[in-house]
Amino acid sequence: MADLTPTRLAQRPQLSEEVADHVRTRIMSGEVRPGDFIRLDETAAGLGVSVTPVREALLTLRGEGLVDLVPRRGYLVSPMSRQDIEDIFWLQAELSKRIIDRAIPRYEAETLEHHSHLIDDFEAASAAGDTDGVVRAQYAIHRSINRVSCSDKLSRFLGNAARYMPYRLYAQDPAWRANALEDNRRMLEALRAADVDAAHAVVDDEFSAGAQLLVEHLDRAGVWDEAREPEAAAQA
Structure with a gap:
Protein backbone atom coordinates (compact mmCIF):
# COMPACT_ATOMS: atom_id res chain seq x y z
CA MET A 1 0.00 0.00 0.00
CA MET A 80 -14.14 3.41 -11.33
CA SER A 81 -14.01 0.21 -13.37
CA ARG A 82 -11.39 -2.29 -14.47
CA GLN A 83 -11.92 -0.99 -17.99
CA ASP A 84 -10.96 2.50 -16.83
CA ILE A 85 -7.64 1.15 -15.56
CA GLU A 86 -7.03 -0.85 -18.72
CA ASP A 87 -7.82 2.21 -20.86
CA ILE A 88 -5.39 4.41 -18.93
CA PHE A 89 -2.56 1.94 -19.44
CA TRP A 90 -3.48 1.26 -23.07
CA LEU A 91 -3.30 4.98 -23.80
CA GLN A 92 0.09 5.29 -22.14
CA ALA A 93 1.42 2.33 -24.10
CA GLU A 94 0.24 3.70 -27.44
CA LEU A 95 1.65 7.17 -26.76
CA SER A 96 4.92 5.66 -25.52
CA LYS A 97 5.35 3.58 -28.67
CA ARG A 98 4.85 6.63 -30.85
CA ILE A 99 7.46 8.49 -28.82
CA ILE A 100 9.85 5.53 -29.05
CA ASP A 101 9.47 5.52 -32.84
CA ARG A 102 10.69 9.10 -32.93
CA ALA A 103 13.39 8.69 -30.30
CA ILE A 104 15.22 5.66 -31.70
CA PRO A 105 16.69 7.37 -34.81
CA ARG A 106 17.88 10.26 -32.64
CA TYR A 107 19.85 8.24 -30.11
CA GLU A 108 23.61 8.69 -30.21
CA ALA A 109 26.46 7.28 -28.15
CA GLU A 110 26.30 10.10 -25.62
CA THR A 111 22.55 9.87 -25.01
CA LEU A 112 22.74 6.08 -24.81
CA GLU A 113 25.47 6.37 -22.19
CA HIS A 114 23.35 8.84 -20.23
CA HIS A 115 20.39 6.46 -20.43
CA SER A 116 22.57 3.64 -19.10
CA HIS A 117 23.55 5.76 -16.08
CA LEU A 118 19.87 6.45 -15.34
CA ILE A 119 19.26 2.70 -15.22
CA ASP A 120 22.20 2.37 -12.82
CA ASP A 121 20.49 4.98 -10.61
CA PHE A 122 17.27 2.95 -10.69
CA GLU A 123 19.13 -0.24 -9.78
CA ALA A 124 20.89 1.44 -6.85
CA ALA A 125 17.67 2.94 -5.50
CA SER A 126 15.88 -0.40 -5.86
CA ALA A 127 18.65 -2.30 -4.08
CA ALA A 128 18.51 0.21 -1.23
CA GLY A 129 14.73 -0.03 -0.97
CA ASP A 130 14.58 3.73 -1.57
CA THR A 131 10.98 4.22 -2.72
CA ASP A 132 11.37 7.90 -3.54
CA GLY A 133 14.63 7.20 -5.35
CA VAL A 134 12.97 4.49 -7.44
CA VAL A 135 10.15 6.87 -8.40
CA ARG A 136 12.62 9.61 -9.34
CA ALA A 137 14.83 7.24 -11.32
CA GLN A 138 11.97 5.69 -13.27
CA TYR A 139 10.61 9.14 -14.06
CA ALA A 140 14.06 10.23 -15.26
CA ILE A 141 14.33 7.18 -17.54
CA HIS A 142 11.02 7.89 -19.24
CA ARG A 143 11.70 11.61 -19.38
CA SER A 144 15.02 10.93 -21.10
CA ILE A 145 13.28 9.02 -23.90
CA ASN A 146 10.65 11.74 -24.20
CA ARG A 147 13.29 14.44 -24.55
CA VAL A 148 15.27 12.55 -27.16
CA SER A 149 12.08 12.07 -29.20
CA CYS A 150 11.62 15.87 -29.53
CA SER A 151 7.86 15.32 -29.21
CA ASP A 152 6.93 17.95 -26.64
CA LYS A 153 3.16 17.92 -27.11
CA LEU A 154 2.94 14.15 -27.28
CA SER A 155 5.11 13.88 -24.17
CA ARG A 156 2.76 16.25 -22.36
CA PHE A 157 -0.22 14.10 -23.29
CA LEU A 158 1.65 11.08 -21.96
CA GLY A 159 2.49 12.95 -18.77
CA ASN A 160 -1.17 13.77 -18.22
CA ALA A 161 -2.13 10.11 -18.61
CA ALA A 162 0.71 9.03 -16.31
CA ARG A 163 -0.66 11.16 -13.47
CA TYR A 164 -3.20 8.43 -12.76
CA MET A 165 -0.49 5.92 -11.86
CA PRO A 166 0.20 5.52 -8.11
CA TYR A 167 3.96 5.32 -8.55
CA ARG A 168 4.79 4.76 -4.89
CA LEU A 169 2.54 1.72 -4.85
CA TYR A 170 4.69 0.18 -7.58
CA ALA A 171 8.01 1.38 -6.20
CA GLN A 172 7.36 -0.26 -2.84
CA ASP A 173 6.87 -3.67 -4.50
CA PRO A 174 10.18 -5.62 -4.79
CA ALA A 175 8.77 -7.82 -7.58
CA TRP A 176 7.73 -4.78 -9.60
CA ARG A 177 11.15 -3.19 -9.09
CA ALA A 178 12.89 -6.33 -10.35
CA ASN A 179 10.67 -6.52 -13.41
CA ALA A 180 11.04 -2.81 -14.09
CA LEU A 181 14.82 -3.07 -13.93
CA GLU A 182 14.73 -5.91 -16.46
CA ASP A 183 12.40 -3.90 -18.71
CA ASN A 184 14.70 -0.89 -18.48
CA ARG A 185 17.67 -3.00 -19.52
CA ARG A 186 15.72 -4.56 -22.40
CA MET A 187 14.72 -1.09 -23.57
CA LEU A 188 18.34 0.08 -23.49
CA GLU A 189 19.38 -2.85 -25.69
CA ALA A 190 16.51 -2.08 -28.10
CA LEU A 191 17.63 1.55 -28.26
CA ARG A 192 21.23 0.54 -28.91
CA ALA A 193 20.14 -1.82 -31.68
CA ALA A 194 17.58 0.63 -33.06
CA ASP A 195 15.12 -2.26 -32.83
CA VAL A 196 11.64 -0.72 -32.94
CA ASP A 197 9.81 -4.04 -32.58
CA ALA A 198 11.80 -4.99 -29.49
CA ALA A 199 11.20 -1.56 -27.99
CA HIS A 200 7.45 -1.85 -28.62
CA ALA A 201 7.47 -5.28 -26.95
CA VAL A 202 9.06 -3.77 -23.84
CA VAL A 203 6.44 -1.02 -23.74
CA ASP A 204 3.60 -3.52 -24.10
CA ASP A 205 5.03 -5.74 -21.36
CA GLU A 206 5.61 -2.82 -19.02
CA PHE A 207 2.14 -1.31 -19.27
CA SER A 208 0.20 -4.58 -19.40
CA ALA A 209 1.98 -5.73 -16.24
CA GLY A 210 1.37 -2.36 -14.61
CA ALA A 211 -2.35 -2.53 -15.41
CA GLN A 212 -2.61 -6.08 -14.07
CA LEU A 213 -0.84 -5.18 -10.83
CA LEU A 214 -3.08 -2.18 -10.21
CA VAL A 215 -6.28 -4.04 -11.09
CA GLU A 216 -5.34 -6.83 -8.69
CA HIS A 217 -4.53 -4.32 -5.97
CA LEU A 218 -7.85 -2.50 -6.45
CA ASP A 219 -9.64 -5.88 -6.48
CA ARG A 220 -8.28 -6.49 -2.99
CA ALA A 221 -9.22 -2.95 -1.94
CA GLY A 222 -12.81 -3.55 -3.13
CA VAL A 223 -13.18 -0.42 -5.24
CA TRP A 224 -15.33 -1.86 -8.02
CA ASP A 225 -19.08 -1.42 -7.98
CA GLU A 226 -19.74 -5.18 -7.88
CA ALA A 227 -17.41 -5.57 -4.92
CA ARG A 228 -19.52 -3.09 -2.97
CA GLU A 229 -22.91 -4.54 -3.89
CA PRO A 230 -23.03 -7.19 -1.13
CA GLU A 231 -22.22 -4.49 1.41
CA ALA A 232 -24.92 -2.21 0.02
CA ALA A 233 -27.45 -5.06 -0.01
CA ALA A 234 -26.68 -5.95 3.60
CA GLN A 235 -27.32 -2.35 4.65
CA ALA A 236 -30.60 -2.07 2.71
Whole structure:
Protein backbone atom coordinates (compact mmCIF):
# COMPACT_ATOMS: atom_id res chain seq x y z
CA MET A 1 0.00 0.00 0.00
CA ALA A 2 1.26 3.49 -0.78
CA ASP A 3 2.77 5.50 2.08
CA LEU A 4 0.35 8.37 2.56
CA THR A 5 1.75 9.82 5.77
CA PRO A 6 0.63 13.48 5.97
CA THR A 7 3.35 15.79 4.69
CA ARG A 8 3.52 19.54 5.08
CA LEU A 9 3.32 21.13 1.65
CA ALA A 10 2.77 24.73 2.70
CA GLN A 11 6.09 25.97 1.30
CA ARG A 12 5.96 23.99 -1.94
CA PRO A 13 5.36 25.67 -5.32
CA GLN A 14 2.29 24.83 -7.40
CA LEU A 15 0.52 23.91 -4.20
CA SER A 16 -2.85 22.94 -5.65
CA GLU A 17 -1.10 20.59 -8.10
CA GLU A 18 0.76 18.95 -5.22
CA VAL A 19 -2.50 18.47 -3.34
CA ALA A 20 -4.17 17.10 -6.47
CA ASP A 21 -1.31 14.58 -6.85
CA HIS A 22 -1.76 13.50 -3.23
CA VAL A 23 -5.53 12.99 -3.51
CA ARG A 24 -5.23 11.37 -6.95
CA THR A 25 -2.75 8.85 -5.52
CA ARG A 26 -5.12 8.04 -2.66
CA ILE A 27 -7.92 7.39 -5.14
CA MET A 28 -5.89 5.37 -7.62
CA SER A 29 -4.30 3.25 -4.88
CA GLY A 30 -7.69 2.48 -3.30
CA GLU A 31 -7.01 4.36 -0.08
CA VAL A 32 -10.31 6.11 -0.67
CA ARG A 33 -13.01 4.29 -2.62
CA PRO A 34 -15.85 5.29 -4.93
CA GLY A 35 -18.63 6.86 -2.87
CA ASP A 36 -16.24 8.09 -0.15
CA PHE A 37 -16.24 11.82 0.53
CA ILE A 38 -13.01 13.84 0.35
CA ARG A 39 -13.26 16.24 3.29
CA LEU A 40 -11.68 19.61 2.63
CA ASP A 41 -10.85 20.37 6.26
CA GLU A 42 -9.40 16.93 6.98
CA THR A 43 -7.31 16.93 3.81
CA ALA A 44 -6.03 20.44 4.48
CA ALA A 45 -5.12 19.60 8.08
CA GLY A 46 -3.36 16.39 7.04
CA LEU A 47 -1.22 18.23 4.51
CA GLY A 48 -0.65 21.34 6.61
CA VAL A 49 -2.22 23.68 4.07
CA SER A 50 -5.24 25.95 3.90
CA VAL A 51 -8.57 24.83 2.45
CA THR A 52 -8.10 26.95 -0.70
CA PRO A 53 -5.51 24.76 -2.50
CA VAL A 54 -7.49 21.66 -1.52
CA ARG A 55 -10.61 23.13 -3.10
CA GLU A 56 -8.62 24.04 -6.23
CA ALA A 57 -7.18 20.51 -6.35
CA LEU A 58 -10.62 18.93 -6.12
CA LEU A 59 -11.83 21.11 -8.99
CA THR A 60 -8.93 19.74 -11.03
CA LEU A 61 -9.80 16.17 -10.09
CA ARG A 62 -13.44 16.81 -10.93
CA GLY A 63 -12.30 17.78 -14.43
CA GLU A 64 -10.39 14.50 -14.64
CA GLY A 65 -13.48 12.51 -13.69
CA LEU A 66 -12.03 11.28 -10.40
CA VAL A 67 -14.44 13.09 -8.06
CA ASP A 68 -17.99 14.41 -8.30
CA LEU A 69 -19.42 17.47 -6.59
CA VAL A 70 -22.54 16.81 -4.52
CA PRO A 71 -24.34 20.12 -3.77
CA ARG A 72 -24.19 21.09 -0.10
CA ARG A 73 -22.28 17.91 0.76
CA GLY A 74 -18.90 18.17 -0.94
CA TYR A 75 -16.78 16.01 -3.20
CA LEU A 76 -17.01 12.24 -3.41
CA VAL A 77 -14.88 9.75 -5.29
CA SER A 78 -16.36 8.83 -8.68
CA PRO A 79 -17.07 5.23 -9.75
CA MET A 80 -14.14 3.41 -11.33
CA SER A 81 -14.01 0.21 -13.37
CA ARG A 82 -11.39 -2.29 -14.47
CA GLN A 83 -11.92 -0.99 -17.99
CA ASP A 84 -10.96 2.50 -16.83
CA ILE A 85 -7.64 1.15 -15.56
CA GLU A 86 -7.03 -0.85 -18.72
CA ASP A 87 -7.82 2.21 -20.86
CA ILE A 88 -5.39 4.41 -18.93
CA PHE A 89 -2.56 1.94 -19.44
CA TRP A 90 -3.48 1.26 -23.07
CA LEU A 91 -3.30 4.98 -23.80
CA GLN A 92 0.09 5.29 -22.14
CA ALA A 93 1.42 2.33 -24.10
CA GLU A 94 0.24 3.70 -27.44
CA LEU A 95 1.65 7.17 -26.76
CA SER A 96 4.92 5.66 -25.52
CA LYS A 97 5.35 3.58 -28.67
CA ARG A 98 4.85 6.63 -30.85
CA ILE A 99 7.46 8.49 -28.82
CA ILE A 100 9.85 5.53 -29.05
CA ASP A 101 9.47 5.52 -32.84
CA ARG A 102 10.69 9.10 -32.93
CA ALA A 103 13.39 8.69 -30.30
CA ILE A 104 15.22 5.66 -31.70
CA PRO A 105 16.69 7.37 -34.81
CA ARG A 106 17.88 10.26 -32.64
CA TYR A 107 19.85 8.24 -30.11
CA GLU A 108 23.61 8.69 -30.21
CA ALA A 109 26.46 7.28 -28.15
CA GLU A 110 26.30 10.10 -25.62
CA THR A 111 22.55 9.87 -25.01
CA LEU A 112 22.74 6.08 -24.81
CA GLU A 113 25.47 6.37 -22.19
CA HIS A 114 23.35 8.84 -20.23
CA HIS A 115 20.39 6.46 -20.43
CA SER A 116 22.57 3.64 -19.10
CA HIS A 117 23.55 5.76 -16.08
CA LEU A 118 19.87 6.45 -15.34
CA ILE A 119 19.26 2.70 -15.22
CA ASP A 120 22.20 2.37 -12.82
CA ASP A 121 20.49 4.98 -10.61
CA PHE A 122 17.27 2.95 -10.69
CA GLU A 123 19.13 -0.24 -9.78
CA ALA A 124 20.89 1.44 -6.85
CA ALA A 125 17.67 2.94 -5.50
CA SER A 126 15.88 -0.40 -5.86
CA ALA A 127 18.65 -2.30 -4.08
CA ALA A 128 18.51 0.21 -1.23
CA GLY A 129 14.73 -0.03 -0.97
CA ASP A 130 14.58 3.73 -1.57
CA THR A 131 10.98 4.22 -2.72
CA ASP A 132 11.37 7.90 -3.54
CA GLY A 133 14.63 7.20 -5.35
CA VAL A 134 12.97 4.49 -7.44
CA VAL A 135 10.15 6.87 -8.40
CA ARG A 136 12.62 9.61 -9.34
CA ALA A 137 14.83 7.24 -11.32
CA GLN A 138 11.97 5.69 -13.27
CA TYR A 139 10.61 9.14 -14.06
CA ALA A 140 14.06 10.23 -15.26
CA ILE A 141 14.33 7.18 -17.54
CA HIS A 142 11.02 7.89 -19.24
CA ARG A 143 11.70 11.61 -19.38
CA SER A 144 15.02 10.93 -21.10
CA ILE A 145 13.28 9.02 -23.90
CA ASN A 146 10.65 11.74 -24.20
CA ARG A 147 13.29 14.44 -24.55
CA VAL A 148 15.27 12.55 -27.16
CA SER A 149 12.08 12.07 -29.20
CA CYS A 150 11.62 15.87 -29.53
CA SER A 151 7.86 15.32 -29.21
CA ASP A 152 6.93 17.95 -26.64
CA LYS A 153 3.16 17.92 -27.11
CA LEU A 154 2.94 14.15 -27.28
CA SER A 155 5.11 13.88 -24.17
CA ARG A 156 2.76 16.25 -22.36
CA PHE A 157 -0.22 14.10 -23.29
CA LEU A 158 1.65 11.08 -21.96
CA GLY A 159 2.49 12.95 -18.77
CA ASN A 160 -1.17 13.77 -18.22
CA ALA A 161 -2.13 10.11 -18.61
CA ALA A 162 0.71 9.03 -16.31
CA ARG A 163 -0.66 11.16 -13.47
CA TYR A 164 -3.20 8.43 -12.76
CA MET A 165 -0.49 5.92 -11.86
CA PRO A 166 0.20 5.52 -8.11
CA TYR A 167 3.96 5.32 -8.55
CA ARG A 168 4.79 4.76 -4.89
CA LEU A 169 2.54 1.72 -4.85
CA TYR A 170 4.69 0.18 -7.58
CA ALA A 171 8.01 1.38 -6.20
CA GLN A 172 7.36 -0.26 -2.84
CA ASP A 173 6.87 -3.67 -4.50
CA PRO A 174 10.18 -5.62 -4.79
CA ALA A 175 8.77 -7.82 -7.58
CA TRP A 176 7.73 -4.78 -9.60
CA ARG A 177 11.15 -3.19 -9.09
CA ALA A 178 12.89 -6.33 -10.35
CA ASN A 179 10.67 -6.52 -13.41
CA ALA A 180 11.04 -2.81 -14.09
CA LEU A 181 14.82 -3.07 -13.93
CA GLU A 182 14.73 -5.91 -16.46
CA ASP A 183 12.40 -3.90 -18.71
CA ASN A 184 14.70 -0.89 -18.48
CA ARG A 185 17.67 -3.00 -19.52
CA ARG A 186 15.72 -4.56 -22.40
CA MET A 187 14.72 -1.09 -23.57
CA LEU A 188 18.34 0.08 -23.49
CA GLU A 189 19.38 -2.85 -25.69
CA ALA A 190 16.51 -2.08 -28.10
CA LEU A 191 17.63 1.55 -28.26
CA ARG A 192 21.23 0.54 -28.91
CA ALA A 193 20.14 -1.82 -31.68
CA ALA A 194 17.58 0.63 -33.06
CA ASP A 195 15.12 -2.26 -32.83
CA VAL A 196 11.64 -0.72 -32.94
CA ASP A 197 9.81 -4.04 -32.58
CA ALA A 198 11.80 -4.99 -29.49
CA ALA A 199 11.20 -1.56 -27.99
CA HIS A 200 7.45 -1.85 -28.62
CA ALA A 201 7.47 -5.28 -26.95
CA VAL A 202 9.06 -3.77 -23.84
CA VAL A 203 6.44 -1.02 -23.74
CA ASP A 204 3.60 -3.52 -24.10
CA ASP A 205 5.03 -5.74 -21.36
CA GLU A 206 5.61 -2.82 -19.02
CA PHE A 207 2.14 -1.31 -19.27
CA SER A 208 0.20 -4.58 -19.40
CA ALA A 209 1.98 -5.73 -16.24
CA GLY A 210 1.37 -2.36 -14.61
CA ALA A 211 -2.35 -2.53 -15.41
CA GLN A 212 -2.61 -6.08 -14.07
CA LEU A 213 -0.84 -5.18 -10.83
CA LEU A 214 -3.08 -2.18 -10.21
CA VAL A 215 -6.28 -4.04 -11.09
CA GLU A 216 -5.34 -6.83 -8.69
CA HIS A 217 -4.53 -4.32 -5.97
CA LEU A 218 -7.85 -2.50 -6.45
CA ASP A 219 -9.64 -5.88 -6.48
CA ARG A 220 -8.28 -6.49 -2.99
CA ALA A 221 -9.22 -2.95 -1.94
CA GLY A 222 -12.81 -3.55 -3.13
CA VAL A 223 -13.18 -0.42 -5.24
CA TRP A 224 -15.33 -1.86 -8.02
CA ASP A 225 -19.08 -1.42 -7.98
CA GLU A 226 -19.74 -5.18 -7.88
CA ALA A 227 -17.41 -5.57 -4.92
CA ARG A 228 -19.52 -3.09 -2.97
CA GLU A 229 -22.91 -4.54 -3.89
CA PRO A 230 -23.03 -7.19 -1.13
CA GLU A 231 -22.22 -4.49 1.41
CA ALA A 232 -24.92 -2.21 0.02
CA ALA A 233 -27.45 -5.06 -0.01
CA ALA A 234 -26.68 -5.95 3.60
CA GLN A 235 -27.32 -2.35 4.65
CA ALA A 236 -30.60 -2.07 2.71
